[in-house]
Amino acid sequence: MSTLHGEYRRHARTNIKTSVSISMDDNGLNTKTRDVSESGICIAKPSELTLTPGQTVNITFDRLSKLSVPATIIRVSDNQIGLSLENIRFSEQDITGIIQTAPWHQRAKVAIKRSFWKNTRRLAILVTNTLLRKPLLKLINPSFIFAVYGNEKDVGTYYTPFMARLIPPLMIGSVIRNRNRTGIMVASKFYEHELAEDSNKVRTYLQQLQDEFPHIDTIALVGRLPNFVMKAGKEIQRPYVDGSMGTRYMIWDVGRQMKALPKYSGEECIVVLGGAGRIGNMVCEDLTRVFRTVIAFDPRYDKQEEIYTPIGKIIRSSNPDILNSSRLFIGLTHHGDAIRNVIPYLPAGSL
Structure with missing residues (x-):
């Protein structure tokens, strides 16, 4: 099956080199991983092994006795093999376990890299929504808003519970450019499940948007928000619009x-x-x-x-x-x- 788009990475890769066995038809060879992601593995290609894309093999992590996964070969080069997992996905716990089997210097490198990017992102969100919030909004002068939400895992990526006490109820997440118009994406501190279960929190979210951005004439309700709003007994009318229109147009155009x-x-x-x-x-x-x-x-x-x-x-x-x-x-x-x-x-x- 082909796609209209080029290849892209669906999941972040962790550059870990650890021992694995690749087996097919009862024949096994030892090699090492190049990187691991939630949905795939890249391994060093054993010189004596001849494989082609589409073949299914079994990958066993030598230092994790219970971790053995079937995978399909999607790419073969002179020195490495790219594999896609078959009908399963590595959990965060699985990937953490794989990382722990690598040498200490690799584990340290991964930990430092993860910590750097996570804390840099969190610091940017904190500074943007505290010290720079007013001058940024004045500079951008947004003419539209995308109102979004997240689950606990999503939110934890951007700020900690302590940071949440310092950030206003509506968090600015990004700036959006659309031709000659500029807008922003804002997120509520309410989690997705809270908005789904409590209509009062949905009404509060809408009121917060109007209170802070009274002059914005277009606030797009993204994802499940239109459903939450209708469940709360509110009509979607100006300044609110159903954010699915952009998605629908994109799909129609595709x-x-x-x-x-x-x-x-x-x-x-x-x-x-x-x-x-x-x-x-x-x-x-x-x-x-x-x-x-x-x-x-x-x-x-x-x-x-x-x-x-x-x-x-x-x-x-x-x-x-x-x-x-x-x-x-x-x-x-x-x-x-x-x-x-x-x-x-x-x-x-x-x-």
């Missing part, structure tokens, strides 16, 4: 570009993987402006049904056999790995 490719110009059907839900429904309807048929595939559907729009048809289904009906696919899942189980059902030459 679909249009896919169909414009000569190889796929005759395709009249596209599949949206993860097409259920509020945004998924709107995305599927948007795509009927480009394709006659849009298949919304999602395990949450308990039956298959067809829905006709003024300009096309949407088929909602959880049956993976229906995926053979199209060669064009768009993933609308919470992370890319969620589609791994359906890959065997995709036709050859799919995009």
Whole structure:
């Protein structure tokens, strides 16, 4: 399966060299890792081993007796092999355990690097939201806001509980440029689960936005915030807008570009993987402006049904056999790995 984009790293890599065994067909050879990530491993290529992309091997970490993982070879060069884990992911605990098997100087290097980047990021957030907050807002003079939120893990990346007491209720996360307009991304101190469970906190978040930025005419509610707001009994009206519009336009444009490719110009059907839900429904309807048929595939559907729009048809289904009906696919899942189980059902030459 190919993509419209070039290769990119989904997960951060940790440069650790530790002993592993690579085995296939009951033959094993010893080598060392070059780096390890949540979803992959890079190892030094044994000179006597001949492998090709697509083969499946087993990787055993020699100093971790219980850690043995199947992996698919995705890249082979003269001196190293890139592997993608099969149907599993290393947890943070797994990666920590792997790091502990490396020599002390490597462990120290990784610890220093991690600590440096984490503390640098936290310091930048603290300074931006305390000493530099007022002059920065005056300099930027934002004309729009993206309102976001995070879970406890996300938030811990940017500030500590002690820092939270020093930072205002709305944290400035980044500056956004859109042609001749400048905006900012702000985050609430409320966690995602708090906003999902407590409508009063949603109302407080909205009030904080209006109190601090009374002259902003566009505040985009990102992610699940529109759902939280509607659950709280509030209408999404100016200055608030549904932040999914940008996502929907991007997906529609990707679909249009896919169909414009000569190889796929005759395709009249596209599949949206993860097409259920509020945004998924709107995305599927948007795509009927480009394709006659849009298949919304999602395990949450308990039956298959067809829905006709003024300009096309949407088929909602959880049956993976229906995926053979199209060669064009768009993933609308919470992370890319969620589609791994359906890959065997995709036709050859799919995009």
